[in-house]
Amino acid sequence: MIGLATGIAMAGKRVVACDMSVFLHHAYGQIRTAARQGDDLHLVIAASHTGIAVGPDGSSAHDITDLARMRLVPNFKIITPWDGRHVRQIVKVILEEKGYYYVRLNRPNVPIFLKEPMSFEIGRAYRLNEGERVTIIASGDKVFNALQAAEELGEGFADVIGIATLEPLDSDTILASASRTGRVITFEDHMYVGGLYESVAGLLAQHKPTPMRRIALNRIFTTSGEPDELAKMFGLTTEALVRFCHEFVEDR
């Protein structure tokens, strides 16, 4: 399918190719070859059913490595929308600007938590809550948990950075927040290898070494279960994040 989509894009058409994320493993060579066709293409790959939130279908269907794979393909911008309304806004923007895009979508019912349509700029991270003690950097629907956690942690505690573009990463916003708080926690529904955690860690290691913690999946195959059950099992919950933040801050 990605080969067909690439050929259509090479004819000058704007193309959106959608598939379940885990099936795009098969298409990796096609995706890499697509990215080598030049800068005049407009190709969007939209991957649904990412992360453990897919639930009972189990490990075979949980794509928890897609961000890592796509970060290895030059020219692709990697977009991680936060909720349904965000997807709508983002699609409008990326359909207006040529290029290669990978959009990471989810399956479960995630609350539409963005009250207003947000501005969306490709390559920009957004500071969604102001705090001094710890920075929480979240991507995709985990931004919802990050904001919940910030509220529980109380006013002025957590600086929340929402990542809607993983590649290219907004270095300035992340470095500014790390400088303010001196502590960074990342939160993603993805293996820690090659995802948000390692992106941020790489940036900080180079420009502003900062103590870090992560909430992400280990380098494992997962298991069947209801999405909430799995989130608890793997620690991808608001409660876990709040606990992590407290422990991290008290650690010093």
Add this chain to the structure above:
Amino acid sequence: MFKVSLQELEEKAYRIRRNLIDLMYQSGSGHLDTSLSLVEIWLALVYSEFFRLNPQNGAWDGRDRVFLSEGHACPVQYMVNADLGYCTVEDVFAGFRKPNTPYQGHTKRDLKYGLENSNGSLGIGLWQAYGQALVIDRFVFCIAGDGEFQEPSSQSLLSVTHNLKPAPNYILILNDNKLAQDSQVDIGPIGEVAGLYGWQVIRVDGHDFHGLGEAYIQAVNEKRKPSLLICDTIKGKGGDPQNEAQLGFHGRPPKDEAEYRAYIDGLEAAREA
């Protein structure tokens, strides 16, 4: 049938083979034997009367497309394009397999130079070409290798007529030279399978200009089905006769003066015959 005489085509084929041998002897790498097997196939196509192109404006929308899916055959693509006027032979010699030139070790898409698709990994270009055929009203030709048809993604293209729809402007040229990199290849019943899936299947001697010209005309005149041209070719055709249709020369051009002379002597002998 052709825009030039058969005699001129034969002369072009000789010149291109000579350039290919020199090019890959000079560079010390590149896929000479695959390139040699495609000379007539490529020339017959681009010099067919119906074939539309504009070397002064490579991205011209009205052009017929030639995708190269077996990307390691790009040297013959570069040399045919030089013959057509997209670039000069000297450009190809100066830039072949060098940093940041249009003449990479596998094709990098650059319409200005008549390079329709970036390729390399096999089983992909033929799908891209099909996608393009679905949305443009020109002919889309795609050259694929028989070894490439060991890739499941290549074989599955045959069912695209059922799973999606037939694109009658799509012509898949299968270079059946019977050798992959490190093994013999038998394409088996690919022609029969393609026929079952509703393709027009044409078998032709891939070194016979006249037969190729007729096959291309038959393919472009088909208005309902995509076409599969199974071209019977000889890997290493027109070089050192000792190495023709032999394993062990994939990506291995002549490495010393004696080997080079054997290629040139073979070429000259074939010309006189």
